[in-house]
Amino acid sequence: MAPKVLISDQISPAAVKIFTDRGIDVTYEPELGKDKDKLAEIIGQFDGLAIRSATKVTEKIIAAAGNLKVIGRAGIGVDNVDIPAATAKGIIVMNTPFGNSITTAEHAIAMLFAVARQIPAADASTQAGKWEKNRFMGVELTSKTLGIIGCGNIGSIVAERALGLKMKVVAFDPFLSPERALDLGVDKVELDELFRRADFITLHTPLTEKTKNIIDAAAIAKMKDGVYIVNCARGGLVVEEDLRKALDSGKVAGAAFDVFTVEPAKENVLFGAQNLVSTPHLGASTTEAQENVALQVAEQMSDYLLTGAVSNALNMPSISGEEAPKLIPFVKLAEQLGSFAGQLTETGLQAVRIEFEGAVASMNVKALTAAALAGLFRPLLQDVNMVSAPVIARERGIVVEEVRREQQGAYENYVRLTVVTERQERSVAGTVFSDGKPRIIQIKGINMEAELGPHMLYVTNEDKPGFIGALGSTLGTAGVNIATFNLGRLSQGQDAICLVEVDGPIPAEVLTKIENLPLVRQAKELRF
Template structure:
C-alpha cells in the first residue's frame, strides 16, 4: 500500500505533484491546520504530515496519529511541533533549513543598508512632502566591521555577502572551524571581542538557553557607540527593553528587526523609535523561498517514506538516499546485536558501547547506534524505535559510547556491542558478509559464526562430553526440529556456548528441562 501524506497548510501545488510522482498518495487540505478538531479526527489515516506554521502539532495530535511516521515542516522553525512527544512515539520531525537561507541572509543585508542609510524614515519624510536632506546623514558599510553571531548556514551566506561589500567580517561561533573561517574570509573571535569591534552586529543563531538574551544591557555596554544591531533570526536573542533604552540614548545608532519575542507583534517596546526598522517576520518571504521549502519538504518526506532516507531530521540521524541501501544490512546487524544483548539483560543497564571496525567505521554510525540502542531497550520498552532510543537512553542515564577504528582482524567489517549492567558486562559481535546477511561471530569473547533466525535458543554450558547428545535427544523427544546448531568454547573443558535455531518456539516446560540438563549454566529463549 502506498504511503499517504496530509498537507494541512498552504504549500506550492508543485509539492503535491512531487509526492504523486514519487508514489506517495497526498491529500491537500490547506485550511485544515486551523481546524484542530478535524485534524484530530483524520490524522490517524496518514503516514506523513506536511505543515507550515499554522498547524499546531501538539501532544494530543501526536497521540491521535496512530500511523504517523514523519512530520515535515516547510521552513526552519518547528516551534509549532511537540518534538519530545513526536520523538517518544518514534515520529521523525524534519525541517527545511536550506530552502530559505539565501532569502533570510539577503533580508539581513537589506536591514544593514536600511539602518545605515535610514531608508524607511527618509522614504516616509520624502513622501510626506518634506525634503530633509540634512536630517538623514548615513554611514557607508564599506570598510566597516560586520560582527556575525552564529556562522552556520545563513550566517555564512551573510559573511560571504559582507566580504563582497568590502566589509571586515568577524564571527563568533563555537562550532566554526578555523579552516571554514578562512574559506569564508572571516576572522573567528570570542563574543566579547565581537562586541568591542563591530560596527554592525547581525544575529544568526537558534534560540536556546545559551543564546536567549545574548544581547542585553551588559553586552550593549561593551559595544562601540553608534553600533547598529540586526536580528532576522529569532525573537528573544535580544532583550528588547535593554535595546530600546540604548536606542533612545544614542549608544545604539539603529536596529533592524524582523523577529520579536512575541509574535504577531502588534505592540512592542521598539515600535515608534525613529532609528528602528521593523518588518513582520519576512525573512523567508520571497516567492523563491516559499517554492523552495515546499519542494524540499516534499522531496525529503517522499525519500523517507519510499526509500528510508532521512535528511534534515531534528530527532534522528540523517541517512541519504544513496547510503540507505548500503546501510540497510548493517542496520539489521546492529538491531540483531542489540536484540540479542537486550533479551539476555535482566538488570539495570549502566552503559552501552559500540565498536565499529573496518568498512563500517566509515559509514553513518549514528544511525547504526540508534538502531542498536532501540533493540537493546525494546524488551523493557516495547514501543521504542530508532528515533526515540537515543533520547530515552539519555533520560535513563545510560552512557553511550561509540568507537571507530580501521580493520584489525580478519573481517572487513565488524561491530561489537557491549552492555554493562549493575551485575556484569556482556558483549556480542557480528559482521556482514558478501551475501549481505548479518552474522553473529562472537559472544562473550567466544568465537562462533551463526545466522539468527526467528526462534533461537541460547545455552551456556560447561564443555563436557555428552551434552550435545543429551540436548538433541531431549528436543527430538519433544518433536522439536533443529534448523541450525552453532557451537563455540573458550577452551576444551571450559565455558561453551550453543546457539540453536529452531523451527518453532519452545514452551516454558521444555525450556525448564533444557535448563536442568547436566552441565547447563543458562538457557534462554530468543526471538528475532
C-alpha cells in the same frame, strides 16, 4: 493502498504535484493548521503531514495521529513540533535545513542597508510630502566592521556578501575553525571582542539555552556607542526591553528586526523606537526559497513513505533497512558520546577523532560518525541532524577523523570520541553490551561504567575522603534523588570523576553548592 499526506500550511503548489506524481494521495488544506481541534479530528487518517510554521504539532495532535509516520517541515525551524512526543510514537520529523539560506542572508543584508540609511522612515516621510532631506543622515557600510554571531550556513553567506561591500568582518562561532575563518576572509574572535570592535552586529544562530538573551544590557554596554544591531535569526536572542532602552538613549543607533520573542508581534516594546526597521519574519519569504523548501520536503517525505529512505530527519539516522537492527544501538551510543562531549565543550572546536574497535569497525561507521557529530553540535546548534552534522563540520573547517581497528582490549565493541579544542583534548568512550544498551566506559582516560539517563550530574574532583558524603548530603538536603552513582579515578588521591543519574532537573542553586564543595573542581548538569 497509496500513502496519504496532509498539507496543512501554505506550501508551494509544486509540492502537491510532486506528491501526486509519485503516486501519493495528497490533501491540500493550507488553512487547516490554524484550527488545532479540526486538525486533531482528521490527522488519524494520514500517513504524512507537511507543514510550515503555522501548524503547531503538539502532543495532543501526535496522540490523535494513529497512522502518522512522518512530519515534514518546509523550512529549518521545528520549534512548532513536539519532537520528543513524535519520537516516542515512532514518527520521523524531517526539515529542509538548506533551502532558505541565501534568501535569509540577503534579507539580513537588505536590513543592514535599510537601517544604515533609514530607508523606511525616509520613504514614509517622502510619500507624506515632507521632503526632509536633512533629517535622514545615514552612515556608509564601506570600511565598517560587521560582527557576525553564528557563522554557519547563513552567516558565512552574509560574510561573503559583506566582504563584497568592502566591510571588515569579525565572527563569533565556537564551531568555526581558524582555517575556515581564513578561507572566508573573516577574523574569528571571542564574543566580547566582537562587541568591542563591531560597528554593525548581525545574528545568525539558532535559539538554544546557550544563545538565549545573548545580547542583553551587559552585552550592549560592551559595544561601541552608535552600534547597529540586525536580527533575522530567532526571537529571544536579544532582550528586547534592554535594546529599547539602548535605542532611546542613543547607545544603539539603529536596529533592524525580522524576528521577535512573541510572534505574531502585534505589539512589542521595540515598536515606535527611533530608527527601528521591522519586518514580519520575512527571512525565508521569497518565491525561490518557498519553492526550494516545498520541493525538498515533498521529495523527502515521498522517499520515506514509498521506499523507507530517510534524509534530513531530526530524530532518526539515515540508514538502510538491512543495517538498522544491529546499527541502531551503536547510533544511540555515538550520539550519546557526542552529546556528552558537546555539553562539556566551552571553547572552539578544531577536530574530532572517532575510533571504532572490534566488530563495530566493520559496520556503517559513516552513520555512526554522523550521529556522534549531531550529538556534539546539538547543545549549541539545536536544529541539527545526522545529515546536516557532517556538512556543518565541513563548513566550519572542523577536521573529522575516523579510525578503525580490530579488537585490542577486553570489549568486543569499543567506540571512543576525542574532541580537540583550542585549549585541550577531551575523550569519552563507550560500548554496547548484549542487552543492546549503550554504556560509558571511560571519561578523560578514567575507567568507569555508567548508563546515561535523562538527567546526569558530572563532577570532577580530587579523590580524597569526604567528597562522596558531602555530595550525597547536598543532593539529599535539596530533595534531589539519586538513581545511579558511578565513580572512577586515575589512582588513589589523584583526579577522579563522579557520574550520577538523578530523577529530575538539578536546580541552579544546588549545582552552585556542589561546585563550592571542598575537593570539587567542576560540576555540570548533563541532559540526554
